Amino acid sequence: MAAQTLLSSAAASSSLSSSFEDGESTKNVSFLSAFSPAALHCNGRSNRRISSKKTQVVRCSVKTQEEQIYATQVKRNPNFAKLQAGYLFPEIGRRRAAHIAKHPDAKVISLGIGDTTEPIPSVITDGMKNKAHGLSTLEGYSGYGAEQGEGPLRTAIQQLYSKISPHTGVKPNEVFVSDGAKCDIARLQMMFGSDVTIAVQDPSYPAYVDSSVMMGQTGLYQTHSQQYSKIHYMKCSPENDFFPDLSSTPRTDIIFFCSPNNPTGAAATFQQLEELVSFAKRNGSIIVYDSAYSIYITDDSRPKSIYEIPGARKVAIEISSFSKFAGFTGVRLGWTVVPEELMYADGSPLGEPFPVIKDFNRVMTTSFNGASNIAQAGGLACLSEEGWKAMEDLVGFYRENVSILVTALKSVGLTTYGGENAPYVWVHFPGQSSWDVFAKILEEANIVTTPGSGFGPGGEGFVRISAFGHRENILEAAERLKKLFG
Amino acid sequence: MAAQTLLSSAAASSSLSSSFEDGESTKNVSFLSAFSPAALHCNGRSNRRISSKKTQVVRCSVKTQEEQIYATQVKRNPNFAKLQAGYLFPEIGRRRAAHIAKHPDAKVISLGIGDTTEPIPSVITDGMKNKAHGLSTLEGYSGYGAEQGEGPLRTAIQQLYSKISPHTGVKPNEVFVSDGAKCDIARLQMMFGSDVTIAVQDPSYPAYVDSSVMMGQTGLYQTHSQQYSKIHYMKCSPENDFFPDLSSTPRTDIIFFCSPNNPTGAAATFQQLEELVSFAKRNGSIIVYDSAYSIYITDDSRPKSIYEIPGARKVAIEISSFSKFAGFTGVRLGWTVVPEELMYADGSPLGEPFPVIKDFNRVMTTSFNGASNIAQAGGLACLSEEGWKAMEDLVGFYRENVSILVTALKSVGLTTYGGENAPYVWVHFPGQSSWDVFAKILEEANIVTTPGSGFGPGGEGFVRISAFGHRENILEAAERLKKLFG
Structure with missing residues (x-):
């Protein structure tokens, strides 16, 4: 048994139960069953009937202990061991589920994960229905598309950039259509490889940091600073108008920058982005600019694309998404x-x-096979004249939601940021722990929010409230928050 | 300009034009335009009107040469530099396009890339239409789903495994729904990291090797052997019934194994897979088993899932796909x-x-956001009783195609493999170069095939012919091949 690793079941289950915390949907993984595969060797079907280790040992006494606790000789990727706890949103989902289990009658309102709630305008879903129907016909059927996206959609996205500003200069062949910004972040990280250094806004969307850790770009997590070593965290707080102090920011290869920002809701100004581009150019850095919320910008002094800034084409990649534009969080x-x-x-x-x-083209052709052709038909419908109008109405609805929440929070004296150019309100609770405030709001108002510290140490003392919700829930949440903090 | 890299335009364009060869859809990237961004600084719109470098210099004479040839200080991921030429299928697409440009009237039949051609049964597209419609309603709308897939679909896939054999033991929480096997291969590689060693069948689907190179698991490409160092290529040829000689195979951490095989069409027997599982177990290796073509197996002595083999649950991951089951190549x-x-x-x-x-759960939650909910509705429809029947009819159609091609090829004395349990015919041209045969068939019969050597050096002397095509094209191709080789 040279190539097998043995362990005591007791040690294994204790170490596993303390470290397995990812994702609601796998929480029903039984650790015990992970260590009782021996039944498979006795009788393929009996495995299902075995409910405890004791039973198994009785039934399969011919199998040795070694057989039962087999492990491969493949070493775990050490970068994965660096990752802290679960990805933020599954963690929130778990706390929400625990709350509901404890209070089954509570009418919980979810303003945590920024998940769209309103139906997709039918002018857009019709595009997808037609495509789905077309796939059942000889004329309408299509198989593999270009991994980079269908030509008409790439052109329509390029035209969207032209509409934003004639100075963006984006060309259709520079647009790579995908199944979402989160997925593209991972593909970009795979492209950059393990040797680059990165900077992120602090707080920021967790996928930048987590994908960086996975790719081996970082050192270990430092408990005292709550930061991974080798990542530079650019503090964004009310003190600096949520724009990092670049004079004290070291050079990194890659700078992740999200505007309007998730979670703070801050949208950078022209002047700030010019400063950022000039900083990147001076340092020879690449900016990965996340504009997934740009459609929420109402204020003309804030760019909707990094390419509105002269010179950005030499230093910046831009990622974006239909998720928050048109409620495509599930369509992808x-x-x-x-x-x-x-x-x-x-x-x-x-x-x-x-x-x-x-190299990005190579990543897309080798590790991706194009976004769903039905989703792409939906994207094309979004960018039609009628679709765009419908999308703006949808976004307008969420903007009204934000405004209701901000008014309520301010009325009870809370300090809020964001909200004007973003679907998120960033509420300040100075001196308090984010998770404590999160727990208090969940416990006492049955509202799920997101603790700011989940987005990085710079989010401590804040809570993010999402404006994605049905109107009656937003109104009800506003009332509950006023009552809780009033 | 300390942090900028300067280069002479001439040197840059010569090195670029010799190394840019990925993907048809980016072939319109102009290298010249990549070096004429200065126009952006003069006038955002003038960039489009500039068609030559000379024009640009005249227009923008205020800009220095340094401005025009700016590069970042970010080093290219060295693993990407190891990659050879383009990904196989874009390369074939380019040769096809060149042929058509040369012979605009030729009626080219594409049996190259294994792309499905027949409409998706309407019982399945109806599921997607209904989902798309539902998204426009309050009751039917859904946003983010679980990254691992929707519960009912995970359960339906688990039930599919139960139907294959009661011994597979797959549980719903072990099923991760995705946007396709190619994408999962990349995510698996990201999970394994750069320190693992891999083995692949030779020939094999190029994504295993290319994703391994990208992740830094390999050394350089060796021109003499046409192999990347540090990858073990397990020769699969008629001499060994397309099953590797495991007695001479060294231990690797990961073994990619595809059955029915792409490209050879060989489906491993129970005995062969038992040998493989036992080999993996002895060595403590992990098998990544690709069963994307399992629905084409007609012969009961060949397993449709690795989990039909006792003990496989301890050593194997299985990837699969609806692409070739139901024509979902574009649906994903x-x-x-x-x-x-x-x-x-x-x-x-x-x-x-x-x-x-x-760790796989962590990859899925951090770098993926679930397959399109519309595609998932399609998957659920596929696995309904009616959907399954329709899917089997569709597969039956392609099986008839294979049989037509095999009969034609054999009638002119060619030696073929595969085809019985797979939609691919692997045609032997002993002593000839695959690319030469590919060129001959394209040139003289206007049929696009795939050169065997594109799947690894072990594919040299073979050509893969795909049976995915309309019936009239398959019949026509069969006639042309008989004429060409008869």
Whole structure:
């Protein structure tokens, strides 16, 4: 049994139960069953009937203890061991479920995970219905599409950029259609590899940091600072108008920057983004600019795309998504723009600069197979004249929600940020623990929010409230919050 | 300009044009335009009108040469530089396009990339239409779903395994629904990380090797052997019934194994897979078993799932897909099974074995956001009683196609493999170059095939012919092939 690892079941179950905490949907994984596969060797069907280890040992006494606790000789990827606890939102889901289990009659309102709640305008779903129907006909059927997305959709997205500003200069072949920004973040990280250094806004969307850890770009998690070593956390707080102090920011290869920001709701100004682009250019860094919430910008002094800033094509990739534009959180459709001018320092056969777009194209063709053609039909419908109007109405609805929440929170003297150009309100509870405030709001008002510290140490003392909800729930939540904090 | 890299435009364009070869859809990327961003600084719109470098310099003479050839200081991921040429299928697409450009009137039949051609049965598209419609209603709308897939679909897939055999033992929580097997391969590689060693069948589906190279698991490409160093290529040829000689196969951490095989069409027997599982178990390896073509198996002596083999739950992950089951190549839906019993050698806080399922769950929740809910509704319809029947009819149609092709090829004395339990025919041209045969068939019969060597050096001397096509095209192709080789 040279190549097998043995362990005592007791030790295994204790170490497992303390470290398995990812995702609601796998919480029914039984650790005991993970250690009782021996039944499979006795009788394929008996495995299901075995409910305890004791029973199993009796039934399968011919199997040795070694057989029962087999492990492969493959070492776990050490980068995964660095990851702290679960991904934020499954963790919140678990706390929500525990609350509901404890208070089964509570009318819980979920303003935690930023999940859209309103139906998709039918002008858009009709596009998807027609495509789905077409797939059942000889004329309408299509198989594999280009991994980079269908031509008409790439062009429509390029035209969206032209509409934002004639200065963006985005070309159709620079637009890569995908199944969402979160997925593109992972693919970008796979492309950058393990040797790059990164900076993130603090607080920020957890996927930037977690994907960086997975790819081995970081050191260990530092309990005292609540940061991973080798990542630079750019503090964004009311003191600096939620824009990092770049004069004290070290150079990194990659800078993740989200505007309007998730979670703070802050949208950077032209001046701030010019400063960012100039900083990146001076340092030879690449900005990964997340504009997934740009449609919520109402204020003309704030760019909707990084490419509105002169020179950005040389330093920035932009990721975006239909999720919060059109309620496509479940439909799954996003895109990434990689300008032709964006160059690595080296990488060509003679060691000269190499276009990033070529490697991104390679990632997309090798590890992706295109977004669903039905979702792409939906995206095309979103960008039709009628679809765009319907989408703006939908966004307008959520904007009204934000305004209701902000008014309520301010009326009881709370300090709020964001909300004006974003579907999130960032509520300040100075000196308090985010998780404590989260627990208090859940416990006493039956409202699920998101603790700010879940987005990084810079989020401590804040709670994010999402404006994605049915109107009656938003109104009810506003009342409950006023009562709780009034 | 300390942090900027300068290069001479001439050097840059020469190195670029020789190394840019990925993907048809980016072939319109202009290298010249990649080096003429200065126009952006003069006038956002003028960029489009500039068609040559010379024009640009005249227009923007205020800009320095340095501005025009800016590169970041980010180093290219060296693993990407190891990748050879383009991904196989875009390369074939390019040759096809060149042929058509040369012979615009040729009636080209595409039996190259294994792309489904027949409409999806309406019982399945109706499921998707209904879901799309539902998204426009308050009752039917849903946003983010579980990253691991919707409960009913996970259960339906688990039931599919029960139907295959009561011995598979797959549980719903072990099923991770995704946007396709190719995407899951990349996510599995991200999970395994850069330190594992891998083995692949030779020939094999290129995504295993290419994703391994990207993740840094390999050394450089060796021109003499046409292999990447550090990957073990398990030769699969007529001499060994397309099953590797495991007695001469070294231990690797991961073994990619596809059955029915793409490209050879060989489906492993029970005995062969028992040997494989026992080999993996002896070595403490993890098998990544690709069963994307299992529905084409007609012969009961060949398993449709690795979990039909006793003990496989301790050593194997299985990836599969609706693409070739139901014509979902464009809809995008697949799944991966990770059994609870599958353990890394280490990784728990005390250094004891750690369940692989937990890390895969983490990858899925951090770098993926669920398959499209519309595609998932389609998957559920596929697995209904009526849907399954319709799917089997569809598969039956392609099986008839295979049989037509095999009969034609054999009638002119060619030696073929595969085809019986797979939608691919693997045609032997001993002593000839695959690309030469590919070119001959394209040039003289206007049929696109796939050169065997594109799947690895072990594919040299073979050509893969796909049976995915309209019946009249298959019949026509059969006639042309008979004429060409008769």
